[in-house]
Amino acid sequence: MNSAQINQQILHLYQQHHSWIYTWLYRKLGNSSDAADLAQDTFVRVLARQQDFELQQPRAYLTKIAKGLMINWIQHKNIERAYLEVLAEQPELEHPSPEKNVLIIETLTEAVQLLSELPETVRLTFLYVQLEGLKHQQVADKLNISISTVKRHIQQAYIHCLNLMLDAEDL
Secondary structure, three states, rough: OHHHHHHHHHEEEHHHHHHHHHHHHHHOOOOOOHHHHHHHHHHHHHHHOOOOOOOHHHHHHHHHHHHHHHHHHHHHHHHHHHHHHHHOOOOHOOOOOOOHHHHHHHHHHHHHHHOOOOOOHHHHHHHHHOOOOOOOHHHHHHOOOHHHHHHHHHHHHHHHHHHHHHHHHHH
């Protein structure tokens, strides 16, 4: 199937199911503009895949995409809200520009996503050392693991981060 035929399939999918996915998202989010944005993003994601597909259950397919986008969106909003709460506690002179705020929130969102891919004890070990500045022995005591396990977890987290950075450079 050529590109024009695939685009025709996607157009048909959009015409048949856009209002349904919008309504589904609106019920979940309670906000029409956010629902409209995510409904549009759902079809942008379908369009970006540019693949021939024969869907037995198009609504299930669209719901799966929309759920993933909604989860990412909610996570992003939670990070943004937490960042803005911390920022509000800072003196006015220390507030970054709106452009820098967007970059900071995007970076925080990416960091949370990256760390969420790690096993919980590896993630906690890494965060205790990097963010709280705990010594290896303190982390070992806190998590009831050995110091060698703390070192191994930190190494695992660093390798994970480096691999993702290298993968991003390949894009």
